Amino acid sequence: MAAIQASGLTKRFGNLYAVDGVDLIVEEGEVFGFLGPNGAGKSTTINILLDFVRPTSGSVSVFGLDAQSETTAIRERLGVLPEGYDLYERLTGREHVELALDLKDADEDPDALVDRVGLTPSDARRKAGEYSHGMGQRLALAMALAGDPDLLILAEPTSGLDPNGARELREIVREHAQQSKTVFFSSHILEQVEAVCDRVAILYQGRVVAQDTIDGLRKELGSGERITLTVNRVPEGIAEKLGTLQGVASVGTEPGFVYVSCTDPTVKIDVIDDVRNAGAKIVDINTSKASLEELFAAYTGQGEEVVV
Amino acid sequence: MTKRWLEVARKDFQYARRSNVFLVLVGIFTFLTMAIFILPGVLTVAFGDSLPADATTEWQLFQASATAGATVIPITALIAAYLSIAGERQSGRIRVLLSLPPSRQDVVIGKFVSRSVLMSIAIGVAYLVAVVVSVAFYRDLPLVTLFWTVGLSCLMATSFVGLAVGISAATRSRMQALALVLFIFVVTVVLWTPLLGAISGLVAFGLDSQPDGLIAFLDVFPPSSTFGALYDSLVGALVGPATESDAFYRSDPVLFVLLVAWAVVPVALGYVVFERVDLT
Known part of the structure; x- marks a missing residue:
């Protein structure tokens, strides 16, 4: 019961x-x-x-x-x-x-x-x-x-x-x-x-x-993992390029960092290859599972209003 | 397992007992009985007269206390109980209570019982003074008079507690409950007799006859008036000619049932409203 x-x-x-x-x-x-x-x-x-x-x-x-x-x-x-x-x-x-x-x-x-x-x-x-x-x-x-x-x-x-x-x-x-x-x-x-x-x-x-x-x-959401690459410089146009990869959900950059959320974990290697081929040196790699917060934002479409 | 309403009543009593309201109640009642029972004796002795230590004098003191009680008890009982549910609802304490096993019915009954007992204890304490004075000054304890005076006072207090708990259960805020109990007090205690006098005067003028039965009944309809009529009939008969009316609707049993109904019916109606509302 x-x-x-x-x-x-x-x-x-x-x-x-x-x-x-x-x-x-x-x-x-x-x-x-x-x-x-x-x-x-x-x-x-x-x-x-x-x-x-x-x-x-x-x-x-x-x-x-x-x-x-x-x-x-x-x-x-x-x-x-x-x-x-x-x-x-x-x-x-x-x-x-x-x-x-x-x-x-x-x-x-x-x-x-x-x-x-x-x-x-x-x-x-x-x-x-x-x-x-x-x-x-x-x-x-x-x-x-x-x-x-x-x-x-x-x-x-x-x-x-x-x-x-x-x-x-x-x-x-x-x-x-x-x-x-x-x-x-x-x-x-x-x-x-x-x-x-x-x-x-x-x-x-x-x-x-x-x-x-x-x-x-x-x-269910497929937002499996999130990769953070620490780079010496962010290559020009890298976000657009990574965005075209199968299995990449979203890409974000800021000076020194590239963030990639992927639905398919095997795409990580391609992401790393592309970043290096574009001329950047990768200093560190961090992967984490999508937080509940991101899931929550995905379901309600208003994650920014959620207090964490 | 004890009854849940009894458990609610016990807890409410434990809580209300610590409130200043309770101390003020005991203070007011005790002050009144002291003034009524002690002052006349003191004054008589001060003016060098001997104390008329007969049963009639003593009865008059009890009657005076009952007359004072007919005004003081209603307002104090209403004040002591009007927040019992509306206040807890507004503050959110009702959520604590209703998250536990008691039902809304248990809460209403428990509050009614607790506040009635509280009023009765305050009245009882005050009449202890009367007992002491009776024994000390008059060397006599009129048990029957004492029984009816205290008993009927407590019953009237319970009627007004019932009115206040009923109102408290049916309103959603302190202000609403306060406004309604004050309205009830003004109508039933302050304005009832003058209004009825005016109306019966007009009716008598128009019909050129004695006020009819309905008006005679309405005259004793509010709980404080019911109390007064019942008191005169039961206690007055002890020292003077019986004052019980011939009319059925003013006979002692009817007055008694009326006073009890004043206690029970408002609580029941208040509960019916309370049971249906959303406690948001």
């Missing part, structure tokens, strides 16, 4: 389709990245999943339970780091975790959860009103982890976290996945998703434009 299954999910606000016929399957035990620029419909999809918002049409189920009619049964198996939440400023960190544990009817040790998200015991004794945004985010994560949920839904979880916090978050996600539990992770920050997710869906203007493993997306 799928952890999350959405079919034909549509939400219209007035004339605007925030979510427009989304089909999505998240299998049990996988870490699933839900990607898209701001305003793509990620929040609305998650809001429907959590029954904060009711769909105009279509449906979504969690572990086979209907998100609109079986909310309590779903939330008993769910840990959520919601977006746009606020904490109870007069309750301490520990009391927040206790609240989550009590409402989930779980009997874990609140101090262990506090520790797991990197808050100190003295942090836990302070009122949440005194917390920084990053500490609040850690506390919200501890509440999400309460009751060892089968499905963890993290909406923009890295917002407010410093790089250290982001790394710890990835650790927690991995640990959770190792117990064959499911993580659904929404983000517009691509490197976070790339580092932990088994599969991703890319949402753009309310529609799922791609749903695959990251490698699968790379293959």
Whole structure:
């Protein structure tokens, strides 16, 4: 059974389709990245999943339970780091975790959860009103982890976290996945998703434009590799010449460097030959796989607006 | 497994208890009961008279406190509860709660119960003062009067909490909720009797007859008026002639049901609205 299954999910606000016929399957035990620029419909999809918002049409189920009619049964198996939440400023960190544990009817040790998200015991004794945004985010994560949920839904979880916090978050996600539990992770920050997710869906203007493993997306797009040549000088007209080669997707140059993205890895040798034949001396060669960011830009056609 | 609404109520109580609003409530109520129960005794003794330590005097003190309560309790109960849902919705705290197992129904019921208990505790604390004064000055504790005074005050408080929670569930912002509870207070507590007086005067003038049953019923319709009529009937009967009206619609059971309905119906209506909205 799928952890999350959405079919034909549509939400219209007035004339605007925030979510427009989304089909999505998240299998049990996988870490699933839900990607898209701001305003793509990620929040609305998650809001429907959590029954904060009711769909105009279509449906979504969690572990086979209907998100609109079986909310309590779903939330008993769910840990959520919601977006746009606020904490109870007069309750301490520990009391927040206790609240989550009590409402989930779980009997874990609140101090262990506090520790797991990197808050100190003295942090836990302070009122949440005194917390920084990053500490609040850690506390919200501890509440999400309460009751060892089968499905963890993290909406923009890295917002407010410093790089250290982001790394710890990835650790927690991995640990959770190792117990064959499911993580659904929404983000517009691509490197976070790339580092932990088994599969991703890319949402753009309310529609799922791609749903695959990251490698699968790379293959499908054919943007296999990127070569950076460090040269003593950039030969005249080299970009145009390389652009005519079969298997070269794009070429860029700047003083001292030639960048080539290729869909066919075997074309690399031809590229190097052509550059040398044009009279340049190659000082260094660097190849890298296409980043998710480039894939993302290719799918949404507006990579430049994406925050990395 | 405890009921989820009970768990929501417990947590809300834990939170609301720490708010200054609660301390202010206890302060206001206690100040009022102190003023009402202590001042007359002090003044009498100060002027050298002996204290008329009879049941009627004591009853008058309780009645005075109930009369003050009929104005003070509605506004404080409305203020204590109008943010319970609308405020959490505007701030986003409702997302934390609703990401956990409680349903929207659990949230509405839990908030209603928690804020009602909070009001009742504030009222109870204030009447502790009355108990102390009764025992100290009058060497007597009128248990029945105390029971009805506190019980009916708490019930009226619950009615206004119900109104406020219902409004809070049905509105999307603090300002909307505030505007509506103030409107309710002005209409039901401040303006109701004068307006009704004016209307019945006109009707009586036009028809050249006594105000009819509908107006007599409307007279006790708002929760604070229901409370007043029920109080006079139940507690007044203890010291004077029974004041329970002959009319069915002003009989004690009907007034009692009306007061309970004031607590329950607005909560239910507010919930129906809240259940349907998108919490964006």
